Amino acid sequence: MAGEGSMMHANTSLKNNRRAKKSRLENFVNSTTNGNTAFVDPIKATPKQLADIKQKLQEENKAIQRKKIILTVSIVGSILIILAVLNQFL
Known part of the structure; x- marks a missing residue:
C-alpha cells in the first residue's frame, strides 16, 4: 500500500508541472503582447x-x-x- 501512495504523488506532481509550463507560456505571451504589436510565435513565424x-x-x-x-x-x-x-x- 505504501508504494501506491508514493506513485500517486509522483503522478500528481507530473500533472502539476505540465500545468505550470502551460501557464508560464501563457503568461509570457500575455506579457509580450500589447495593443500596438501582436505576439509572433517563433515556431510559426x-x-x-x-x-x-x-x-x-x-x-x-x-x-x-x-x-x-x-x-x-x-x-x-x-x-x-x-x-x-x-x-x-x-
Missing part, C-alpha cells in the same frame, strides 16, 4: 518576420548603447570639469 524582429531588436540595442555612451561621456566630462575648477581654487 516566417523567415521574413524573424528577420524583421531581428532588425528591430538590433536597432533598439544600438539606440540603448548610444544613450549609454553619451551618458558615460557626459558624466566623465562633468567630473573632469569639476576637478579642474576645484584644482584652480585649491
